Amino acid sequence: MSEIVIDVGKRHIREINEELQEACKSGKPIRVVNTLSRHNLGVGLPDGADITFEGSVGYFCGGLNTGSKLRIERNSGWATGEGMAKGHIQVDGRAGMSCGAAMIGGTIHVKGDAGPRCGVAMKGGNIVVEGKIGYQSGFMAHSGKIIALGGAGESCADALWEGEVWVAGPVESLGVDVDVVEPTAEEVAEVDAILEPLGLVDSARDWRKMVSGQRLWYFEARDASAWLMI
Amino acid sequence: MCGIAGRILNAPGQVGRDLVNLMDAQEHRGADSTGFAVYGAPMEQGYVLRGMGFDKAQMDSDLDAFRHVLKDHGSDLMGDPRIVTDAAKHYCFRMEIKDPKNLQAWVADADDLTDRIEVQSCGRSLEIIKDIGGAEQVSEKHKVHDMIGTHGLGHARLATESSVLPNASHPFWARPFSDVAIVHNGQITDYFTQRNRLERDGYRFLTENDSELIAVWVSDQMKQGLSMQQALTKSISAIDGVFTFMIATPDGIGFAKDRFAMKPLVVIEHPGELAAATEEQAVRRVYVDESDVINHDGPSLTGIWGVGNRSMAA
Numbered sequence: 001m002s003e004i005v006i007d008v009g010k011r012h013i014r015e016i017n018e019e020l021q022e023a024c025k026s027g028k029p030i031r032v033v034n035t036l037s038r039h040n041l042g043v044g045l046p047d048g049a050d051i052t053f054e055g056s057v058g059y060f061c062g063g064l065n066t067g068s069k070l071r072i073e074r075n076s077g078w079a080t081g082e083g084m085a086k087g088h089i090q091v092d093g094r095a096g097m098s099c100g101a102a103m104i105g106g107t108i109h110v111k112g113d114a115g116p117r118c119g120v121a122m123k124g125g126n127i128v129v130e131g132k133i134g135y136q137s138g139f140m141a142h143s144g145k146i147i148a149l150g151g152a153g154e155s156c157a158d159a160l161w162e163g164e165v166w167v168a169g170p171v172e173s174l175g176v177d178v179d180v181v182e183p184t185a186e187e188v189a190e191v192d193a194i195l196e197p198l199g200l201v202d203s204a205r206d207w208r209k210m211v212s213g214q215r216l217w218y219f220e221a222r223d224a225s226a227w228l229m230i
Numbered sequence: 231m232c233g234i235a236g237r238i239l240n241a242p243g244q245v246g247r248d249l250v251n252l253m254d255a256q257e258h259r260g261a262d263s264t265g266f267a268v269y270g271a272p273m274e275q276g277y278v279l280r281g282m283g284f285d286k287a288q289m290d291s292d293l294d295a296f297r298h299v300l301k302d303h304g305s306d307l308m309g310d311p312r313i314v315t316d317a318a319k320h321y322c323f324r325m326e327i328k329d330p331k332n333l334q335a336w337v338a339d340a341d342d343l344t345d346r347i348e349v350q351s352c353g354r355s356l357e358i359i360k361d362i363g364g365a366e367q368v369s370e371k372h373k374v375h376d377m378i379g380t381h382g383l384g385h386a387r388l389a390t391e392s393s394v395l396p397n398a399s400h401p402f403w404a405r406p407f408s409d410v411a412i413v414h415n416g417q418i419t420d421y422f423t424q425r426n427r428l429e430r431d432g433y434r435f436l437t438e439n440d441s442e443l444i445a446v447w448v449s450d451q452m453k454q455g456l457s458m459q460q461a462l463t464k465s466i467s468a469i470d471g472v473f474t475f476m477i478a479t480p481d482g483i484g485f486a487k488d489r490f491a492m493k494p495l496v497v498i499e500h501p502g503e504l505a506a507a508t509e510e511q512a513v514r515r516v517y518v519d520e521s522d523v524i525n526h527d528g529p530s531l532t533g534i535w536g537v538g539n540r541s542m543a544a
Binding site: 078094154 | 491494509510511525
């Protein structure tokens with residue numbers, strides 16, 4: 001099947017995104033070239049499209065995705081896939097700050113490192129980072145999993161809600177109100193099921209599973225002395 | 231949200247053109263005003279001044295008063311000043327002056343005219359050009375595109391903490407330290423506390439812009455004996471707020487980022503030269519190929535990039 005090529009350059013992003021939406025209706029694979037790290041590329045994509053961005057993209061690429069498959073062949077800027085509900089985003093390089101912020105479903109796969117606050121406030125879906133996740137990743141994540149295979153930066157999983165942060169490799173420091181727990185075999189199998197389609201399963205991995213300590217969840221109850229930790 | 235940029239060349243070249251491109255790509259981060267700090271060929275004697283007068287109807291009398299202060303300090307103009315005007319009420323000037331007997335004392339007296347005329351940079355090689363409008367607009371007015379030098383800074387301002395005035399634009403000169411300039415993206419939350427401390431030590435601030443404070447704070451630390459690297463490191467714990475700033479001297483550019491990793495900095499380095507900016511799409515205006523990008527996006531980071539073989543240790 002032939003592919004549709006969309007050239008970004010210095011054209012207006014609204015024009016590019018309208019062209020993308022039209023191209024999605026054709027059912028053909030789409031290749032977006034000359035991306036120049038521009039912001040807001042491929043925001044609000046429908047279900048079922050297959051789009052490759054040839055080069056680096058700027059902020060919010062794949063934001064509000066409702067089911068398309070995106071591949072970014074180099075780096076992505078801030079908030080890749082922010083608020084996405086469904087679909088798959090692969091970043092071949094590194095992702096900037098707030099990757100997967102507030103996403104509610106789907107999968108983001110970053111082959112390099114991810115910047116600070118990866119998965120901030122996410123409410124579902126999975127983020128797999130082959131490299132390291134940055135400072136304060138998982139901050140206030142309500143649901144879903146952040147899986148980092150190359151370690152984590154400072155203040156990891158700070159103020160987590162019901163999301164989970166799984167890290168293989170060194171963790172520079174933990175955030176507030178985080179517990180590191182021993183995962184059960186069933187839980188590891190669940191994570192491996194996420195990694196398996198990406199070809200990233202390694203049974204020898206030494207996981208650190210981080211969950212909320214729940215000591216700061218309700219101000220008026222539980223362990224008031226925990227607030228002094230902040 | 232503001233946009234900042236730095237550029238270092240491995241030999242004197244079109245640093246003005248590159249800074250305009252870096253800032254044009256970041257105009258959406260703040261189109262209130264744009265500014266540039268360019269380090270050109272250093273003068274062996276004398277200083278180049280850039281500044282602004284606030285009422286062009288009073289230009290002749292303001293410049294006369296300014297010249298009297300120069301003469302009082304054993305200095306004078308080395309030629310006719312270059313004046314730039316347009317429809318706006320303010321005017322901008324560039325002038326070269328002979329060495330005052332005591333630079334700090336002259337700056338203090340010249341600042342008494344600050345309600346009429348304001349020196350915005352003073353250096354052997356530093357020139358700060360700033361004005362209302364986007365990068366191309368400011369460049370067209372002040373011919374920044376044609377400026378030759380080794381390195382420089384750029385800034386696109388979205389005014390948040392002080393007014394949209396031409397003199398509240400960045401970069402800021404670290405008054406009264408010659409040849410030191412700063413650009414900053416962020417907010418300093420203990421601004422008035424820090425400012426009070428520095429004012430008690432005799433420093434004078436001409437705006438209520440927090441970036442002006444950082445420039446003076448870092449320079450003061452170095453005056454007290456810290457190296458640039460030590461001062462940058464100390465700034466992260468001593469100054470409260472979210473920030474990424476770049477500070478330039480004739481020897482290069484240093485940067486510091488706050489403890490919360492809120493403000494990005496993206497760099498492409500090639501041997502002997504680099505481009506740094508808030509956004510990747512800006513550095514790709516200078517390096518259009520897919521060079522590897524370095525993301526300084528962690529918390530509490532500092533770094534120094536020297537020009538040529540020069541060290542910024544002192």
